[in-house]
Structure formats: structure tokens, C-alpha cells
Amino acid sequence: MISVQQIHKKFGKLEVLKDFNLEFESGKSYALMGPNGSGKTTLIKIILGMVIPNAGDILVKGNSIKGSFAYRSDIGYMPQIGRYPDNIKIGQLFSMMQDMRPDIKKYDMELASEFGLMDMLDKPMRTLSGGTRQKVSASLAFMFRPDILILDEPTAGLDPIAVEILKNKIIQEREKGRLILITSHILSELDELTNHAIYIHEGKVFFNDTTESLKDITGESKFTTAIARLMEWSLKKKQIKTELSHV
Numbered sequence: 001m002i003s004v005q006q007i008h009k010k011f012g013k014l015e016v017l018k019d020f021n022l023e024f025e026s027g028k029s030y031a032l033m034g035p036n037g038s039g040k041t042t043l044i045k046i047i048l049g050m051v052i053p054n055a056g057d058i059l060v061k062g063n064s065i066k067g068s069f070a071y072r073s074d075i076g077y078m079p080q081i082g083r084y085p086d087n088i089k090i091g092q093l094f095s096m097m098q099d100m101r102p103d104i105k106k107y108d109m110e111l112a113s114e115f116g117l118m119d120m121l122d123k124p125m126r127t128l129s130g131g132t133r134q135k136v137s138a139s140l141a142f143m144f145r146p147d148i149l150i151l152d153e154p155t156a157g158l159d160p161i162a163v164e165i166l167k168n169k170i171i172q173e174r175e176k177g178r179l180i181l182i183t184s185h186i187l188s189e190l191d192e193l194t195n196h197a198i199y200i201h202e203g204k205v206f207f208n209d210t211t212e213s214l215k216d217i218t219g220e221s222k223f224t225t226a227i228a229r230l231m232e233w234s235l236k237k238k239q240i241k242t243e244l245s246h247v
């Protein structure tokens with residue numbers, strides 16, 4: 001459903017993604033992992049057309065995203081930090097987004113309602129706490145029942161009750177066959193929500209397979225320890241490379 005083809009991205013001299021290839025298929029849920037600064041958000045923003053790569057292409061449902069915006073209506077995106085106009089009220093924001101999607105007649109307001117946002121529609125965005133802004137972002141991502149959900153650190157800043165509400169919603173949507181892509185540093189959460197692990201290291205895909213095979217390959221039965229093993233291997237590889245470069 002999403003094909004990432006030979007993507008290369010540099011910011012000045014910093015090479016963030018190097019000839020990066022990945023396939024994301026519908027009905028699967030992917031955990032996108034890697035150390036801080038490894039390029040997870042950059043990859044997501046390239047898929048969304050918010051960052052332009054230096055080379056390569058992204059295909060969504062078989063079509064290149066170059067010069068296209070229409071494909072974005074297939075994607076629900078929850079950013080790491082949602083930025084909204086200060087004075088807009090929650091209700092106005094929801095209506096404005098709905099006006100932009102006249103093709104959709106029935107909205108999914110389940111999250112907004114479970115988060116209690118429907119009782120806060122008159123509140124301006126600038127008055128909201130960080131967690132409440134996250135709830136608004138999550139509600140918007142799911143509102144149009146998109147085929148693809150891209151969630152960047154979705155539970156960061158949410159209280160435990162809101163985390164459970166959001167996790168249940170993600171599981172529900174996964175069961176409907178949506179493609180779900182999540183980045184998070186909370187490994188236990190990724191274990192619950194995803195069935196495919198992608199680990200980025202130094203701008204390349206270091207691991208890309210099912211969580212089952214991740215456990216097989218690492219010999220670890222727990223997801224969190226399997227990822228720790230993967231991190232160790234990636235760091236060892238780096239150390240070997242550094243040693244060789246000094247020979």
C-alpha cells in the first residue's frame with residue numbers, strides 16, 4: 001500500500017536516510033523504531049509530503065506522491081507535536097477539517113467523545129493542556145476512517161486512561177484491516193499494538209520482519225528484550241566498522 005523506494009534525505013551535511021527502501025502492506029501494523037535522531041519522523045514526513053527527499057520516490061496505492069496531494073485523504077496522521085492556530089476552538093477545528101472533506105458523510109467521533117472533547121468544543125486551543133492537545137490530534141487522525149494511520153509517538157503526554165482508550169481504538173482499527181504505522185519509544189506498547197518490527201540504524205533499515213521472526217532471530221521470547229538485542233547488534237556493527245576504518 002505504501003512503497004518507499006530508494007529514498008535519500010540529507011539536512012545540510014547530515015545524511016539522515018540513505019537509499020531507504022520499505023514496503024508497508026494493508027492489514028499490517030508496523031512498529032517503526034530506532035534511536036533518537038535516526039530518521040523516523042523524517043521518513044513519516046516524507047511519506048506525508050511534508051519533507052521533500054533528495055532522491056527516491058514514495059508510492060501510495062501504486063501511485064507516486066510527487067506533485068499529488070489527493071493521496072493524503074487516505075492517511076490519518078497524528079503528529080508528535082500538534083500545532084494549531086491559538087484562537088481556534090476545538091469545535092471550530094473539527095468543523096473546519098470536516099469541511100475540507102465533503103466526500104465523507106459520516107465521521108468517526110468515537111475518540112473525541114471518549115476523551116471528553118465533545119464537552120469542551122468551546123475551548124480555544126491555546127488554553128488546552130499538552131495532553132488534551134494530543135487528544136485533539138488523535139481524534140482528528142481517526143475522524144475520517146482513513147485506510148492508513150500514521151501515529152508518531154501517539155501516547156506521549158497522555159494520562160493512563162487516555163492511553164488505554166487510544167490503544168483500544170488502534171487495536172479496533174487494526175482489526176478492520178487498516179495499515180497502521182507507529183513510532184514510539186515505549187516498547188511494551190509497540191508489542192501490544194503491532195505485528196511487524198522495523199528498526200532503523202544510521203539511515204538504513206537494520207531489521208524489517210514480523211515480531212515473531214524478530215523473537216526467533218534474536219532468540220528472545222519477549223519483544224522488549226528482542227529489541228534490546230537488536231540495539232546491541234546494531235551498536236556492535238558500528239563499533240566493528242569504526243575499528244576497521246582505523247586499520
Ligand SMILES: Nc1ncnc2c1ncn2[C@@H]1O[C@H](COP(=O)(O)OP(=O)(O)OP(=O)(O)O)[C@@H](O)[C@H]1O
Pocket residue numbers: 011014016034035036037038039040041042043
Ligand atoms: N528540518 C530539519 N533541519 C535540519 N535537521 C533536521 C530537520 N529535521 C530533522 N533533522 C535532523 O535529522 C535527524 C533525524 O531526525 P528525526 O526527527 O527524523 O529523528 P527521529 O528518529 O524521529 O528521532 P526521535 O526518536 O528523537 O523522535 C536528526 O539529527 C535531526 O536533528
